[in-house]
Amino acid sequence: MENDAYRRLVQRFATIHDVNAATKTLDWYARTKAPKAAQTGLGCQIATLSKQAHELLVDLSCADDLADAEAREPWEAANLREMRRRHRLASVLPADLVEAQVRASTHAHLVWETAKPEGDFAAFLPALRGVLEHVSTGARIQGQALGLSPYDALLEGHDPGRRNAAVTSMFAELEAVLPGIVDGVRGGPKPPGPTGKKRKLKRVARRMMSMIGLPETHARLDTSSHPFTAGDSDNIRITTRYSGRPGEALMAVLHECGHALYIAGLPSAHLGQPVGAARGMTVHESQSLLIEMLVCRSRAFAVHYARLLRDEFGEDGAWDPNRLHEVLIHVEPGVTRVEADEVTYPLHVVVRHRCETALLNGTLDPADLSDAFDEAMDSLLGIRPRNPGEGCLQDPHWTLMRGWGYFPTYALGLLMAAQLYETLRAALPDLDVDLARGDFAPLAGWLREHVHGRGCFDSSSDALLEHATGRPLGTGAFLRHLERRYLPGMT
Amino acid sequence: MENDAYRRLVQRFATIHDVNAATKTLDWYARTKAPKAAQTGLGCQIATLSKQAHELLVDLSCADDLADAEAREPWEAANLREMRRRHRLASVLPADLVEAQVRASTHAHLVWETAKPEGDFAAFLPALRGVLEHVSTGARIQGQALGLSPYDALLEGHDPGRRNAAVTSMFAELEAVLPGIVDGVRGGPKPPGPTGKKRKLKRVARRMMSMIGLPETHARLDTSSHPFTAGDSDNIRITTRYSGRPGEALMAVLHECGHALYIAGLPSAHLGQPVGAARGMTVHESQSLLIEMLVCRSRAFAVHYARLLRDEFGEDGAWDPNRLHEVLIHVEPGVTRVEADEVTYPLHVVVRHRCETALLNGTLDPADLSDAFDEAMDSLLGIRPRNPGEGCLQDPHWTLMRGWGYFPTYALGLLMAAQLYETLRAALPDLDVDLARGDFAPLAGWLREHVHGRGCFDSSSDALLEHATGRPLGTGAFLRHLERRYLPGMT
Numbered sequence: 001m002e003n004d005a006y007r008r009l010v011q012r013f014a015t016i017h018d019v020n021a022a023t024k025t026l027d028w029y030a031r032t033k034a035p036k037a038a039q040t041g042l043g044c045q046i047a048t049l050s051k052q053a054h055e056l057l058v059d060l061s062c063a064d065d066l067a068d069a070e071a072r073e074p075w076e077a078a079n080l081r082e083m084r085r086r087h088r089l090a091s092v093l094p095a096d097l098v099e100a101q102v103r104a105s106t107h108a109h110l111v112w113e114t115a116k117p118e119g120d121f122a123a124f125l126p127a128l129r130g131v132l133e134h135v136s137t138g139a140r141i142q143g144q145a146l147g148l149s150p151y152d153a154l155l156e157g158h159d160p161g162r163r164n165a166a167v168t169s170m171f172a173e174l175e176a177v178l179p180g181i182v183d184g185v186r187g188g189p190k191p192p193g194p195t196g197k198k199r200k201l202k203r204v205a206r207r208m209m210s211m212i213g214l215p216e217t218h219a220r221l222d223t224s225s226h227p228f229t230a231g232d233s234d235n236i237r238i239t240t241r242y243s244g245r246p247g248e249a250l251m252a253v254l255h256e257c258g259h260a261l262y263i264a265g266l267p268s269a270h271l272g273q274p275v276g277a278a279r280g281m282t283v284h285e286s287q288s289l290l291i292e293m294l295v296c297r298s299r300a301f302a303v304h305y306a307r308l309l310r311d312e313f314g315e316d317g318a319w320d321p322n323r324l325h326e327v328l329i330h331v332e333p334g335v336t337r338v339e340a341d342e343v344t345y346p347l348h349v350v351v352r353h354r355c356e357t358a359l360l361n362g363t364l365d366p367a368d369l370s371d372a373f374d375e376a377m378d379s380l381l382g383i384r385p386r387n388p389g390e391g392c393l394q395d396p397h398w399t400l401m402r403g404w405g406y407f408p409t410y411a412l413g414l415l416m417a418a419q420l421y422e423t424l425r426a427a428l429p430d431l432d433v434d435l436a437r438g439d440f441a442p443l444a445g446w447l448r449e450h451v452h453g454r455g456c457f458d459s460s461s462d463a464l465l466e467h468a469t470g471r472p473l474g475t476g477a478f479l480r481h482l483e484r485r486y487l488p489g490m491t
Numbered sequence: 492m493e494n495d496a497y498r499r500l501v502q503r504f505a506t507i508h509d510v511n512a513a514t515k516t517l518d519w520y521a522r523t524k525a526p527k528a529a530q531t532g533l534g535c536q537i538a539t540l541s542k543q544a545h546e547l548l549v550d551l552s553c554a555d556d557l558a559d560a561e562a563r564e565p566w567e568a569a570n571l572r573e574m575r576r577r578h579r580l581a582s583v584l585p586a587d588l589v590e591a592q593v594r595a596s597t598h599a600h601l602v603w604e605t606a607k608p609e610g611d612f613a614a615f616l617p618a619l620r621g622v623l624e625h626v627s628t629g630a631r632i633q634g635q636a637l638g639l640s641p642y643d644a645l646l647e648g649h650d651p652g653r654r655n656a657a658v659t660s661m662f663a664e665l666e667a668v669l670p671g672i673v674d675g676v677r678g679g680p681k682p683p684g685p686t687g688k689k690r691k692l693k694r695v696a697r698r699m700m701s702m703i704g705l706p707e708t709h710a711r712l713d714t715s716s717h718p719f720t721a722g723d724s725d726n727i728r729i730t731t732r733y734s735g736r737p738g739e740a741l742m743a744v745l746h747e748c749g750h751a752l753y754i755a756g757l758p759s760a761h762l763g764q765p766v767g768a769a770r771g772m773t774v775h776e777s778q779s780l781l782i783e784m785l786v787c788r789s790r791a792f793a794v795h796y797a798r799l800l801r802d803e804f805g806e807d808g809a810w811d812p813n814r815l816h817e818v819l820i821h822v823e824p825g826v827t828r829v830e831a832d833e834v835t836y837p838l839h840v841v842v843r844h845r846c847e848t849a850l851l852n853g854t855l856d857p858a859d860l861s862d863a864f865d866e867a868m869d870s871l872l873g874i875r876p877r878n879p880g881e882g883c884l885q886d887p888h889w890t891l892m893r894g895w896g897y898f899p900t901y902a903l904g905l906l907m908a909a910q911l912y913e914t915l916r917a918a919l920p921d922l923d924v925d926l927a928r929g930d931f932a933p934l935a936g937w938l939r940e941h942v943h944g945r946g947c948f949d950s951s952s953d954a955l956l957e958h959a960t961g962r963p964l965g966t967g968a969f970l971r972h973l974e975r976r977y978l979p980g981m982t
Contacts, residue, residue: 022513022517
């Protein structure tokens with residue numbers, strides 16, 4: 001009867017996947033195409049579908065089948081492990097707590113949307129207290145059930161197996177080294193990057209997507225106020241924004257292409273099953289940062305990038321590859337995380353990690369968050385936000401239940417990207433030649449074999465990384481990469 | 492406890508509405524924006540959501556609550572009546588029959604998609620037999636449960652309370668009169684209508700939407716291979732196509748605006764509840780045909796239409812209102828239903844009604860459908876399709892389970908539109924002046940009060956129509972309208 005139980009579970013998780021996929025399409029529609037008046041109704045529909053998916057997951061007959069099912073081969077075993085993990089994480093939270101969390105989060109997000117532009121921390125504070133209280137309660141309950149500390153329980157939801165002790169130790173290494181590197185290579189005010197009309201930038205962006213392996217038959221490009229990627233391998237939606245510096249719109253597309261390439265390369269035989277999904281958010285962020293930061297800011301890719309710009313804009317908008325490369329690897333501390341270069345970026349994350357762990361374990365009162373945030377920015381990056389809108393209100397993460405414990409995945413993702421990059425450069429000796437002519441197939445092939453195509457076969461991102469690079473996650477490859485790219489004279 | 496049962500039902504039907512609304516967004520996405528490769532996955536997600544909605548509707552605890560619930564006021568009573576109607580219609584069909592129907596229909600639709608352009612009736616025939624068998628079985632089961640004939644059971648699904656005896660009698664009146672009118676007013680080959688670049692036509696279409704009361708904050712306009720409308724009042728999606736005659740793209744927009752205006756005017760206090768939905772498909776089609784055929788082919792509206800065209804295209808693309816009106820009311824039998832004028836249109840429907848009732852009651856073998864179709868076209872419209880692609884394969888309806896018994900609603904909708912138009916013209920003596928300057932507010936206000944805003948408060952479309960016009964549905968107003976518009980010298 002075990003196989004019957006397993007078959008029923010496969011059917012159940014396929015249904016959950018379909019409901020979640022529909023939710024993602026509604027969210028994409030709300031953020032790109034929907035009439036303004038539609039937002040409330042769409043929010044309601046998304047909440048309904050999420051509740052349906054949650055009920056399918058925590059159902060008693062799901063628990064029974066999970067207890068009875070047995071796997072016949074390793075992918076089934078991995079699938080069953082991931083099913084059990086999802087079920088356990090979802091079932092420990094009481095339904096009324098989840099509802100209260102959603103209410104607190106929805107309220108806080110609305111408050112944040114007006115408090116941020118006005119830099120009004122006092123207005124945000126009560127909402128923050130509300131969210132923090134519900135996050136703490138949920139993390140404590142999940143932690144007790146899983147034998148983890150509350151913050152480790154949050155990390156577990158984003159990057160299974162990741163523990164804060166290891167995160168803190170890696171971040172300490174970065175804190176010790178990065179400020180010195182920044183001081184050595186900082187280049188003053190940001191130089192203007194490539195520029196051009198939206199219509200033409202969009203064409204360059206589309207060519208970049210095809211170049212990376214995301215043709216129009218499988219992937220869309222749209223505009224939204226914050227870039228994001230959503231979908232399955234045959235239905236990929238990338239967005240970017242053209243409101244900032246034009247060159248940033250293209251870098252955002254390259255970043256999202258990294259996420260999209262991961263989605264496109266997930267094991268198609270297991271589409272819709274937990275084992276066919278991405279191996280957590282650290283791996284996901286590693287893939288976007290690998291493409292945007294490591295690969296597409298290389299001297300080799302600058303050659304092809306310059307060619308793409310000349311093709312679209314003619315000699316007027318043309319860039320010399322060397323000067324383009326200088327712009328791409330320009331380093332200068334700034335207040336905004338999402339605009340940071342790869343050297344200062346991890347320090348932005350460390351600031352947030354310090355604050356959210358202190359809030360969670362009660363050593364920082366929410367009332368003192370803004371000062372603590374600015375203090376950390378000053379000590380790590382040497383700049384002070386001019387107001388809370390540039391400071392602790394900068395990101396939406398702390399208004400969202402699933403935003404807590406998420407920040408570390410950005411910096412860990414960058415470390416992981418560097419570690420993968422080091423290994424794949426050794427495996428692909430012609431990589432620079434390929435990149436210089438815009439041929440991403442060898443890179444994408446390597447990533448598919450060693451990362452994308454494994455889905456959730458490995459039980460943690462460290463296990464995946466060890467399989468791909470021979471080592472668990474560390475800071476070594478990232479620091480070696482910075483030396484090679486930014487301090488070439490010193491090696 | 493009755494009120495608890497009613498409250499639970501309201502919650503359940505709100506959930507069903509949200510799931511169905513998500514399905515409609517997925518369908519809109521598939522038909523307008525989705526990458527080609529996404530179609531299979533989206534089809535699967537739509538099937539999953541439909542199954543979820545169906546299970547929520549036929550659930551045993553839903554049946555218990557429907558038995559226990561009591562209404563406190565007339566709108567609750569109407570809501571409960573509609574809940575019971577939906578539950579009954581859905582529950583009588585065994586789940587495995589529904590699944591077999593979906594399979595037969597999906598298969599037939601695929602076969603039809605290639606058989607139609609090739610005019611290959613023989614290739615389509617086995618698929619047609621499969622669909623017909625499943626439709627017959629379902630209609631027989633539903634009919635037995637509801638005390639109706641199989642064809643009446645199909646009508647009941649589209650226009651509750653509508654019976655084939657009444658349909659046949661109205662159609663007999665049309666058959667007796669329309670061919671003679673057509674012979675008297677036919678105008679030879681279709682004159683070229685307004686023309687212009689897609690970009691500019693789209694701007695005219697957008698202005699038409701705002702004119703009718705569908706601003707961009709609430710309604711989108713997109714392109715698809717067949718025009719359609721989907722959504723709720725705050726989230727309306729209209730599509731048209733620019734592949735045929737340019738003027739047809741605008742008429743299609745006006746047609747869809749009629750559907751959209753109905754959706755926009757449904758009682759917002761009951762959004763998501765059965766009583767807040769449209770009162771069946773005859774009323775829905777009456778609203779699109781009222782706007783497209785009755786209102787927007789009037790001499791009065793031609794004045795404003797000519798102004799819209801001049802605004803966008805300048806003097807080059809300008810039309811004299813009288814000449815424009817002549818084009819709009821041009822009558823000539825053609826083979827294609829969706830391109831037909833309002834005089835020949837009902838005859839196209841009569842052809843299909845004859846065929847599908849004969850197929851259902853077994854007096855026509857599917858092998859003889861193509862000949863029977865052509866024969867009826869010849870006798871009613873005086874033309875013969877050159878091949879089955881122009882004939883019985885013209886429409887997709889007979890590949891779809893819910894397409895059977897649907898055709899009559901088009902012609903009945905036109906009769907209903909004429910009956911409403913006659914009444915509202917009497918109630919709005921300045922209507923022509925309003926239309927000539929593009930002011931649709933008085934018209935929309937009347938429709939909202941007497942049709943749209945009543946939702947499913949009335950138990951049938953005849954009850955609704957009687958409330959609005961004092962009479963149940965008949966052919967009188969339509970025939971008087973044709974005389975007034977097409978035979979003015981004779982009245």
